Amino acid sequence: MYVENKNRKIASMNDSxxxxxxxxxxxxxxxxxxxxxxxxxxxxxxxxLSCSVHELHGKPINSLLSAAAGSVDDIFFDPAxxxxxxxxxxxxxxxxxxxxxxxxxxxxxxxxxxxxxxKLQGKVVGLLILADVTDQRQAELALYQSETRYHALxxxxxxxxxxxxxxxxxxxxxxxxxxxxxxxxxVDVLGxxxxxxxxxxxxxxxxxxxxxxxxxxxxxxxEDGLRSRKDGTTFLANVVITPTYNTNGSLSxxxxxxxxxxxxxxxxxxxxxxxxxxxxAFQDAPxxxxxxxxxxxxxxxxxxxxxxxGYTEAELLTKTFQEITHPEDIGTDLDLVRQMIAGDxxxxxxxxxxxxxDGHVIWMLLSASLLKDQNRIPAHFIFHIQDIxxxxxxxxxxxxxxxxxxxxxxxxxxxxQDRLNxxxxxxxxxxxxxxxxxxxxxxxxxxxxxxxxxxxxxxxKAVANRLSDCVRSADTVCRLGGDEFVIVISEIANxxxxxxxxxxxxxxxxxxxxxxxxxxxxxxxVGAVIYxxxxxxxxxxxxxxxxxxxxxxxxEGRNGFRIYK
Numbered sequence: 110m111y112v113e114n115k116n117r118k119i120a121s122m123n124d125s126x127x128x129x130x131x132x133x134x135x136x137x138x139x140x141x142x143x144x145x146x147x148x149x150x151x152x153x154x155x156x157x158l159s160c161s162v163h164e165l166h167g168k169p170i171n172s173l174l175s176a177a178a179g180s181v182d183d184i185f186f187d188p189a190x191x192x193x194x195x196x197x198x199x200x201x202x203x204x205x206x207x208x209x210x211x212x213x214x215x216x217x218x219x220x221x222x223x224x225x226x227x228k229l230q231g232k233v234v235g236l237l238i239l240a241d242v243t244d245q246r247q248a249e250l251a252l253y254q255s256e257t258r259y260h261a262l263x264x265x266x267x268x269x270x271x272x273x274x275x276x277x278x279x280x281x282x283x284x285x286x287x288x289x290x291x292x293x294x295x296v297d298v299l300g301x302x303x304x305x306x307x308x309x310x311x312x313x314x315x316x317x318x319x320x321x322x323x324x325x326x327x328x329x330x331x332e333d334g335l336r337s338r339k340d341g342t343t344f345l346a347n348v349v350i351t352p353t354y355n356t357n358g359s360l361s362x363x364x365x366x367x368x369x370x371x372x373x374x375x376x377x378x379x380x381x382x383x384x385x386x387x388x389x390a391f392q393d394a395p396x397x398x399x400x401x402x403x404x405x406x407x408x409x410x411x412x413x414x415x416x417x418x419g420y421t422e423a424e425l426l427t428k429t430f431q432e433i434t435h436p437e438d439i440g441t442d443l444d445l446v447r448q449m450i451a452g453d454x455x456x457x458x459x460x461x462x463x464x465x466x467d468g469h470v471i472w473m474l475l476s477a478s479l480l481k482d483q484n485r486i487p488a489h490f491i492f493h494i495q496d497i498x499x500x501x502x503x504x505x506x507x508x509x510x511x512x513x514x515x516x517x518x519x520x521x522x523x524x525x526q527d528r529l530n531x532x533x534x535x536x537x538x539x540x541x542x543x544x545x546x547x548x549x550x551x552x553x554x555x556x557x558x559x560x561x562x563x564x565x566x567x568x569x570k571a572v573a574n575r576l577s578d579c580v581r582s583a584d585t586v587c588r589l590g591g592d593e594f595v596i597v598i599s600e601i602a603n604x605x606x607x608x609x610x611x612x613x614x615x616x617x618x619x620x621x622x623x624x625x626x627x628x629x630x631x632x633x634x635v636g637a638v639i640y641x642x643x644x645x646x647x648x649x650x651x652x653x654x655x656x657x658x659x660x661x662x663x664x665e666g667r668n669g670f671r672i673y674k
Contacts, residue, residue, distance in 0.1 A: 137239040159212035177210035219243045270367035276360045278303040292339035324350040354523045397494035405429045419466035435462035472501040514588040517573035525587040529648045532599045540642040544598035544607040547659040551632045551667040553592035567624045575617045611670040632668035
C-alpha cells in the first residue's frame with residue numbers, strides 16, 4: 110500500500126513537472142485525449158492560433174484546425190498512433206505534416222505539425238507540436254523566385270556560353286547560349302567536370318583545376334585559349350571564371366562566361382599581292398574593322414563598325430580614333446599602341462568604351478595588331494572591334510547577384526568582407542582609426558506579426574535609406590539579412606566621431622515611417638567597436654566585438670548605442 114501511494118505521488122509529481130514544462134515552453138504544444146479533444150494547451154499554442162487557452166480546452170482538435178485551415182477533410186490528429194504495447198510503454202509512432210491556417214485575426218500562417226504519443230496522468234495521450242514556418246517558407250519562395258529569374262536571365266543570352274559549376278567544378282547549370290556555342294545539351298554536361306571543355310590532349314593536364322584555384326585566390330580568372338565543342342572541333346575562346354558565395358560567406362560554386370573570339374583575334378597581316386582579297390574580306394567582315402595610320406587618323410572602316418557607331422564611312426574618315434574613344438580609356442589604349450610600335454608586344458586586346466554618334470557609350474572588345482607592307486614595314490594599325498555591351502550587362506547583373514542585397518540594393522555579406530578588409534588595411538597602413546557598427550530594428554518580429562512580411566520588407570527598405578543618408582559616401586552600409594545591418598566607418602579621429610554618427614542614426618530612424626498609409630514607429634539598437642591604429646585586431650575579432658556591444662545594448666533595454674570596451 111505504501112509503495113502504491115508512493116508511486117502515485119511520484120507519478121503525480123512527474124505529471125505536474127511535465128505540465129509546467131509544457132506550459133512555459135516557447136514551442137506551441139497541445140496535449141490531446143485519445144478521443145481527439147484538447148486536454149491541455151500551453152500559452153504558446155494559444156498565441157499561435159490567436160485565441161485564449163480556455164477557448165482550446167475540451168475542443169476537438171481536428172475541427173479546430175480544420176476550421177483554421179479551411180478544409181474539413183483534413184485529419185490533423187490520428188488516434189491510431191496511441192497504442193500502448195503494454196502498461197508502461199508507448200509505441201514510438203509519429204507523424205508530421207504541413208498546412209496553412211487563417212487565424213481569427215485574419216493572418217495566414219504556414220504551420221508544421223508533429224504528433225507524438227506519450228503518457229500523462231496515467232494514460233496515453235497525443236502530444237501535438239506546432240511550429241510557425243511562415244518565415245522559412247517565405248525565404249524559400251524568395252530564393253526560388255530569385256533562382257527562377259536568374260536562370261531566365263542566363264537562358265535569354267544566346268551569344269555567350271554561361272555555365273554554373275559547384276565548388277568541385279562540376280556543371281550544375283547550362284545556358285542556351287552554352288548549348289548553341291558548344292553543341293552540348295544540358296543532359297550531356299550536367300554533373301560533368303570543367304575539364305571536358307578543353308581539347309582532348311589537355312583534359313588531364315590540370316588546366317581546369319588551375320583555372321578554378323586562380324579564380325578562388327584572386328576573385329577572377331581570365332584567359333584566351335582553345336576550347337572543345339561536342340563534335341570535337343576547337344575554337345578560340347575568351348573565358349572568365351568568378352567564384353560565387355552563399356550569404357554565410359562559404360563558397361557555393363563558380364560562374365564561367367565563354368565568348369567565341371575566333372573572328373576577332375588578329376595577328377600580323379601583310380599587304381602585298383593579296384591586297385584586293387584583303388579589302389574584300391575587310392569590307393564584308395561580320396565584326397567591326399578599322400585601319401588607323403601611325404598618326405592616329407582613321408583611314409579605312411568597314412560596314413560593321415559604321416553600323417555599330419552610327420556614323421557613315423565618310424564621317425568616320427574625318428576623325429581620329431581618340432575622338433570616338435571614352436576619355437578614361439584613351440591613356441591605356443595609347444600606351445599599348447606605343448608598346449606595339451616599339452616591338453615590346455605583338456598585339457593586344459582591350460575592353461574599352463566608344464561613343465556612338467548620338468552620344469551614348471558602347472562597350473567594345475578591341476583586338477589590335479600591326480598591318481605591314483610587302484617589305485614588312487609597319488604601315489597601319491588594324492583594329493578588330495566587337496560590341497560587348499550585352500556581355501558587360503551580364504557581368505554587372507551577375508555582380509549584383511553576388512554582391513548586392515536584392516531587397517535594399519545595399520552591399521551584402523560578401524561585399525562587406527571586401528570593404529572591411531580594405532578599410533582595415535588602409536587604417537593599418539596610415540595609422541588611422543576606423544569603426545564598425547552592428548545595428549538591428551528593435552522588436553522587428555512584432556512588426557511582421559502585426560502587419561505582414563510585405564510591410565516588413567518596406568520598413569527595412571525605408572530604414573536602409575535612412576542609414577545610408579546618415580553616413581559619408583566613403584562609408585559602407587551593409588544588410589546582413591533580416592533586420593540586421595552593419596556600417597563600416599572608414600576613418601574616424603576618436604570615439605566622439607562614431608558617437609555622433611550613432612546618435613544621428615537613432616534620431617533619423619526614430620521618426621515615423623509611413624507605409625501604405627500606416628505610420629510605423631521603430632527604434633534601433635546599435636553596438637560599435639573602434640579599431641585603434643596600434644591594435645592587433647583582425648576583421649573577425651572586430652566583428653565579434655561590435656556584435657557583443659550590440660548584445661549588451663539589447664540586454665540593457667534596447668533603443669540606444671554602446672561602444673565595446
